[in-house]
Amino acid sequence: MTSTQHLAGGATASPARPVYRGSGRAAETRRKWYEIIGLTTPAIAVYVMFVLVPMGFAVYYSLYRWRGVGPPTQFVGFDNYVLAFQDPIFIDALRNNAIIVVGSLLVQGPIALGVALLLNRRFRGRTVFRLLVFVPYVLAEVTVGIMWKLILTDGGTVDALLKSLGLGSLTQAWLADLDVVIWTLLFVLTWKYVGFAIILLLAGLSNVPAELTEAAAIDGAGWWQVQRHITLPLLGPTIRIWMFLSIIGSLQVFDVIWVTSVPAVRSLGASGTMATYMVDNGFFARLWGYGNAVAVILFVISFVAALLFQRFLLRRDIEGAITRRVG
Amino acid sequence: MTERRPFSWGSPLTYSLAFAVAAISIAPVVYVIVGGFRTTPQIVADPAGLPDPWVWDNYARVLTQSDFWGQAFNSAVIALGTTIAVVALGVSAAYVLARYTFRGREALYTFFTLGLLFPAGAAILPLYLMLRDLNLTNSYYAVILPQVAFSLPLTIVILRPFLSAIPRELEDAAAIDGTGKLGFLWRITLPLSKPALVTVGVLAFVASWNAFLLPLLVLSDASLHTLPLGVQNFSSQYTSDTAGILAFTSLAMLPALVFFTFAEKQIVGGLQGAVKG
Numbered sequence: 001m002t003s004t005q006h007l008a009g010g011a012t013a014s015p016a017r018p019v020y021r022g023s024g025r026a027a028e029t030r031r032k033w034y035e036i037i038g039l040t041t042p043a044i045a046v047y048v049m050f051v052l053v054p055m056g057f058a059v060y061y062s063l064y065r066w067r068g069v070g071p072p073t074q075f076v077g078f079d080n081y082v083l084a085f086q087d088p089i090f091i092d093a094l095r096n097n098a099i100i101v102v103g104s105l106l107v108q109g110p111i112a113l114g115v116a117l118l119l120n121r122r123f124r125g126r127t128v129f130r131l132l133v134f135v136p137y138v139l140a141e142v143t144v145g146i147m148w149k150l151i152l153t154d155g156g157t158v159d160a161l162l163k164s165l166g167l168g169s170l171t172q173a174w175l176a177d178l179d180v181v182i183w184t185l186l187f188v189l190t191w192k193y194v195g196f197a198i199i200l201l202l203a204g205l206s207n208v209p210a211e212l213t214e215a216a217a218i219d220g221a222g223w224w225q226v227q228r229h230i231t232l233p234l235l236g237p238t239i240r241i242w243m244f245l246s247i248i249g250s251l252q253v254f255d256v257i258w259v260t261s262v263p264a265v266r267s268l269g270a271s272g273t274m275a276t277y278m279v280d281n282g283f284f285a286r287l288w289g290y291g292n293a294v295a296v297i298l299f300v301i302s303f304v305a306a307l308l309f310q311r312f313l314l315r316r317d318i319e320g321a322i323t324r325r326v327g
Numbered sequence: 328m329t330e331r332r333p334f335s336w337g338s339p340l341t342y343s344l345a346f347a348v349a350a351i352s353i354a355p356v357v358y359v360i361v362g363g364f365r366t367t368p369q370i371v372a373d374p375a376g377l378p379d380p381w382v383w384d385n386y387a388r389v390l391t392q393s394d395f396w397g398q399a400f401n402s403a404v405i406a407l408g409t410t411i412a413v414v415a416l417g418v419s420a421a422y423v424l425a426r427y428t429f430r431g432r433e434a435l436y437t438f439f440t441l442g443l444l445f446p447a448g449a450a451i452l453p454l455y456l457m458l459r460d461l462n463l464t465n466s467y468y469a470v471i472l473p474q475v476a477f478s479l480p481l482t483i484v485i486l487r488p489f490l491s492a493i494p495r496e497l498e499d500a501a502a503i504d505g506t507g508k509l510g511f512l513w514r515i516t517l518p519l520s521k522p523a524l525v526t527v528g529v530l531a532f533v534a535s536w537n538a539f540l541l542p543l544l545v546l547s548d549a550s551l552h553t554l555p556l557g558v559q560n561f562s563s564q565y566t567s568d569t570a571g572i573l574a575f576t577s578l579a580m581l582p583a584l585v586f587f588t589f590a591e592k593q594i595v596g597g598l599q600g601a602v603k604g
Contacts, residue, residue, distance in 0.1 A: 043420035050476030140537035252448035
């Protein structure tokens with residue numbers, strides 16, 4: 001960063017800058033701009049075309065009642081948005097997303113912190129344990145969903161294990177009971193994504209200077225005191241970045257829910273999220289205008305959550321990346 | 328690593344906790360792989376038991392009779408295409424943002440980083456409609472292009488500081504030898520930034536290999552299906568063939584596991600880079 005940062009103001013800053021061969025100042029500038037345009041255009045084009053343009057179209061389509069055939073003609077204003085907020089199944093989806101957002105933070109955070117501190121200690125075989133803990137994170141969401149669906153099926157492995165432990169009374173219709181399914185899904189999501197939190201926290205821990213913890217230990221601080229007063233405060237930025245990514249991910253969650261939870265349960269609102277609701281109604285039921293309205297709602301909620309989080313918590317951590325003002 | 332002291336044997340408590348955590352992480356995976364060696368009647372009779380006897384039939388069946396190989400091929404083509412394009416486009420843009428001085432540079436960077444706030448999930452419906460109108464659905468491009476677009480912001484955020492850190496003296500020396508900025512990019516920057524390129528490449532590859540929602544919408548032609556779609560279809564098509572589903576699922580996750588074992592350092596390194604910003 002530092003070597004170019006101070007040059008940002010103007011092109012003439014470096015006195016030792018050699019002149020390119022066979023070119024005057026004007027030719028050099030023109031050539032520089034050709035290179036800038038040539039190197040950035042492909043990335044800008046793909047990014048604009050497939051990230052920004054579709055979101056613009058979503059807003060446009062969301063104002064129509066449209067079955068996806070021919071251009072949209074039946075303008076309905078904000079009716080689709082009103083309809084969404086009047087649909088109890090969509091409200092259920094919002095509630096499920098809220099459970100997943102809050103639940104992921106409250107459950108994954110402490111577990112990840114504990115495991116990261118544990119695996120940050122020096123002991124033989126640490127590398128292998130780290131590798132094993134990350135396994136769920138690299139598996140495809142679909143694989144994880146199907147795996148747990150089979151394990152949690154009625155009279156399946158989990159039920160059998162509970163019975164063999166004499167806890168038969170705890171067996172549930174894990175994925176079919178409308179009051180239980182969202183908590184089962186929260187468990188599966190935790191199993192899948194806690195490894196990601198652990199990777200991030202271990203990365204953050206590796207940036208904590210050993211001198212600090214060693215000095216504290218020499219001064220007589222116990223392991224727990226060192227973690228509490230030195231390591232944890234220094235982990236603050238990493239924890240906040242993880243929270244940010246976790247919240248955004250939880251708001252958009254689709255794959256695991258879609259695969260693990262059967263459509264019948266989803267359609268009753270017990271397990272669906274905004275994203276599954278959007279795909280069910282927009283893509284499969286061909287209510288394109290309505291589906292796009294849900295897409296815009298999902299986008300606005302994620303966007304506002306991201307901005308609020310950055311405004312209040314993240315500002316210092318990724319200064320210069322997202323929050324920097326133009327200029 | 329900055330370890331100065333040799334590793335020692337940890338306390339029994341450390342080990343028991345570490346074993347417990349590792350067991351919870353991989354027990355379900357082991358269950359699926361081992362379950363693939365049982366027959367469905369065995370599984371129904373005793374869901375938590377071990378294979379008795381071990382049968383190879385399920386794995387053999389999946390490998391010879393299902394669309395497994397075709398789907399693995401599609402996944403590989405799409406993941407490789409995505410990775411190559413993300414790295415090529417990402418490094419070009421990041422190089423300009425890191426080593427050229429021009430008006431609007433920071434604005435352009437902010438423009439790209441805004442993409443971090445655009446959830447891919449929210450754009451999926453209009454994305455599908457657009458690809459449909461461009462007649463791109465049911466092609467590899469329908470998956471590759473959007474995946475590249477949505478991976479670019481993170482790629483640029485990771486690469487830019489890395490490319491900025493290459494000393495200016497190197498560039499000046501190259502210029503004296505008659506190498507322009509493009510030559511410097513090609514001959515010096517790319518070889519020097521290999522670790523960072525591998526990192527963003529690995530992240531893009533894994534994300535593409537596991538992707539489900541985008542292929543689900545844009546690839547209705549079964550001959551183009553990727554492995555995640557294949558696993559999902561197999562499991563809903565042969566619901567009563569539990570052993571077959573377990574075998575198919577194990578085989579589908581095997582490449583990711585092998586790949587991860589080799590690329591773990593890069594994945595962790597990449598996320599580490601992201602944490603440092």
